[in-house]
Structures are given as structure tokens and as C-alpha cells.
Amino acid sequence: MSSKRSLRRQFLKNGAALAGFAAGAISSPASKLFAADTPSADLHAYGGRSRFENDVRIGSLAMWPIVPGARRDYGFRSPLQDSMGIITPASLHFIISHGHEPPDIDPREHRLMIHGMVDRPLIFTLDEIRRLPAVSRLHFLECHGNSAAAGPTGEPRKALAATVQDTHGLTSCSVWTGVPLSLLLGQVGVQKGASWIVAEGSETGKHTKSIPLEKALDDCLIVYGQNGEALRPEQGYPLRLLVPGWQGINNVKWLRRIYVVDQPYMAMMESTKYPSPRLDGKSRWFESEMGPKSVITRPSGGQQLGARGFYEITGLAWSGGGAVRRVEVSADGGRTWKDAQLQQPIAAKAHTRFGLAWTWNGEEAVLESRCTDDQGHVQPTLSELTKFWGIDADYYRLPPTSADMGNFNAIQPWKVSRDGSVSNALL
């Protein structure tokens, strides 16, 4: 937090200096053709953004304590409305850490221990992990409560005035650099009968998550890099687990320990907070994979169209099951659909950017997008999803205490009114 404040001070300082520079240069027309050099060396040493760009994450650290009048939210949401391409800057990546602040970890002191049902338990330094053959992979990371209209993340997304940051801001996408977990498990030698791993973080509270060994050996990564630099503290510096395509809770930050075991360990979050209740009183647990999802980021809730005419409808699509194969867009509330263009690169379990040319005729329109992944799975409508769950849409109009069903991936409608305003039309 203090680094954020100092960055802000730096911007204010730079901004004031730039303003002074411009005021002194009014008499010189050349200064309007050639922008003044940034007078501060700070931005040369480590870049920041223009003082005219001011998107930030919004939200709160957790549901507890309940602060009267404060936004009741779970985590900090990423400003998707102004996202470009498919990479989320690390500084805008969504945050969920169950109320815990990022620990201040000295990488020279940090250790990863792998033990349990293994032949050779080992403790690795960060330096040793960085000496191993590295891979870089493009993957989205999404909270299982993202875009859900009930539960702890549901209230901000339900409002008519909700933006795409409110509705879908708990997903982000990065280039992650690290070592395949299978490589490290190969070094310790997993024993007969092992079937799960338990990953543990270093924060206060030491979040733990059980993950099937099959997934651990498939495509999980031990990550130290994000978008070309070291992980940010709030993203798990100096080491985190990445479990591609699966619920965000699996991606343990500040990773310090992997315990190889023969059953799920039923840590607090996975056994009591993340199961999704059904109406018959039973709960689904360890749902794991995130389904195909997409959302239009422009035009989206809270934005304002100007004159009628050409607009590109653009947005993001992703699936925990694989690569995005197709995105369709409707401008009439789902009656007719057109194939959107998919921008390269298209990677498995990664955000994919889509776009479709659209001419707004000034009339009311309802914009929707629908994702199909390379497994052939299609993003459902709200009524298809609630039918699968045995509920009706009125369920989502209940108070925020209602049961939260994770992995909500219904099609998101945005309504464009005649005055050009765009609003949330999910419910």
C-alpha cells in the first residue's frame, strides 16, 4: 500500500512539473509539436502510466469486518471496461486473499518444501527454482464467484448501473513464468497411493487448498514471474501456484509448502466456503474447472454511446476447458447472432479478445456475447443455467445472504438505451 501511495506522490510531482513546463512554453509553438521530455528520472528508471490514465481496482479486502455503509465486496476487481488486448497489467490484476494482506517476503529467505508421500522430501530456495528449466504460459485466472449474481461477490454485479468491472472484474490474464510442478514432483518421487497435493501459502492465515495429483502433474506451474517481471506482492511474491483453468482459490499465493497426500484435506475454505449449495440441501464441492464465459467490455455498463453510427463491439472470452474456438455476438438480445472475429494469439485457458463491427441505428439494443470452447462447450443463457441448477432467475433477486453458486457463466446482456446510455440487463 505504501508503494502505491509513493507512486501517486511521484505522479503528482511529475504532473506538477509537466504543468509548469507547459505553462512556461506557451510562447513557443515548437513545444506543441514536440512533447516536452518528462522532467523526472523516476519514470525512466521504472515506468508508470500517464497522469491522464486513472483506472484502478475497486473492492474491499474481505466481507469481515462488516463496516457500516462500506461497499460489501469480496476482493478487488479489475477494470475490464478499459482493458486492451488480453493481458492484464499486474498492477490491475484482480485480488482475492480472503482478508489477508500480502506478506512482506524477502526472496532470499523464502523456501518451498515438498514432502509427504514422496521418496525424497526437499526444500528449495527461490534461487534453486529459478535455475530449473523455465516455461512461460498465457493463462487466465478467475475467482469462482466472478460474475455470480448471488453470494459474497454478487451484490455489486446486480445493480442496473453495474459496470463490467462490477460484473466480471474477478478475472485477469497474464503471461506466467515458472517451473512445471510435474518437474518438481519428479525430483521428490511421488509414492504409490498418493492422489492429492495440499498447497499452503505464507500469509497470516496460511491459506491451503487440496488439488488432485492428476491436475498437479498435468499443467500446474510453480510461478515466480508475471508479464515479464517478478510477481507483485499482492499476486504471491515471490512464489505462487498456478492451476490453469481452475477456480482461483486453487492458485495458492506466497507458496511455501506442498504436501503430497492420499485424500483431500478439507481445509476451511474448500470445505466450508467454496461448495455450491443446491436447492435440495446438498452442496457441490471441488467443482474445480471454470466453464466457457465471455463478456462485452465495450460498450458495457455505465458507458455512454455518442452519435449513432459505427462502433466496434469488443470483449473477452475464456474457458477453463481449453481454447476459445468461437464467439458469437447478438445486438438484439439473443434473437440473431453473428460470428465475432477472434484476435491472435488464442491460447488454451487464456483470455481471447473478440471484436465485431456494429452500426448503432439510435434505437434500443441489447448486446450479448456467447463463447464456445474447443471442447464444444457453449456458454449458457441465464435461463439455461438456472434450469440446470433447478432454480429460476428470481433466485438472484433474493438478499445477499442467499446461497452463492460458484462458476456462474451465463451470457451477460448490456442494454443500450436510445439516449446512448448502457446498463446491466442480466436480471
Place this chain on the structure above:
Amino acid sequence: MRYFRFWPALAVISVAACTTAFPQAPNYGNLGRTPSKEEIQAWNQSIGPEGKELPPGSGTAKQGEEIFANKCAACHGPAGEGSQLAPRLVGGRGALNTPTPSRTLANYWPFATTIWDYINRAMPPKQEGSLSASDIFALTAFILYRNDLIPEGQVIDATSLPKVKMPNRDGFIPQRLEDIHDLRARGCGAGHCP
């Protein structure tokens, strides 16, 4: 590579892993060091549903009452009823087959071992690790007793805690722990499970 031999379902993955992660079964030399038994024990805070890792020590509800008053009541309320600072730990029993099920500890949590594990790793905030094993057994006993899940005099320790059956233990799909890992066998697909 031993794990692949014992898990036929992994055969396909093993081929991919062998060609990418282990091109020539490389030996990365002496990277990593072997921890001592004491180091492993000190680091290993994970308590599974069978309670195998629970340490020595024990406690009763009566012992837990005083610790709760000193360490927990300020946030969770004097009787564990909850406050604006922390969730309720006592009560909230009721039917779960409603649109607004009560997901309290007594009404929803499937395993009593999770109570011990979570107190040990996370409570009280900013004083994590300050409670002894017996303190935590006593607090767990107090919470279980106040929820009418054990008799007042029952001693809670590594042997008795895993045997406490929580009311909602059978309320999860799939019920058997050994069935959870296989999403396909469970009929999960497109991000949803039945």
C-alpha cells in the same frame, strides 16, 4: 516417474510429461536439500479429516470457555453468536434445502478437524500461532459443546476429534472423498457439476 505406474488414468498425461518435463530423465543435481524430520514436523500444519497429523495435547469445553472469553469473544461474541467483526460460531441450525441456507459451523461444516486446523493456522488474527495445541483442543471442545455436538465433559484430543461426526458430513456431492478427484466420473463438464 513412479506415480504413473500406479495410476493408469494418468497414462496419457505421462507421455506428455515425459516428452516435455523429462526429456532424458534429467538429473538436476543437488538442487534442493533434504529437510530433517523436525523441520518437516515444524512446517507441517495440515490436519486432514482423519486427524493423522494432530499433535499431542487435549482439552475440554470447560477449559475452552475461559480461553474463548479471553481470545475470541471480542470478535465472535461472548457466546459465539458473532458480531460485525467476525462470523458466528454457535447456532444457526436449520434446514439447508432452502434458497438461503445457513452455512454456520454447526449447520454446514463437514469435518470437526477443520475447526482445529483453522484455529491453529489463522486465529486469533495478528496473534496466529500463540495458542498451544491443548488450547486449541479446548477451544474446539468448547465450540462443539456449545453447538450440542459433544457432551460437556468430553475430552477432545487427536483420537477423539476425528471421530466427532458433524451434522452435515453427508451433505456434499460426491460424498466419498475418494470420488472427488475424478471430474469426468462425477459427470462434471463445461464448468459445472451435477
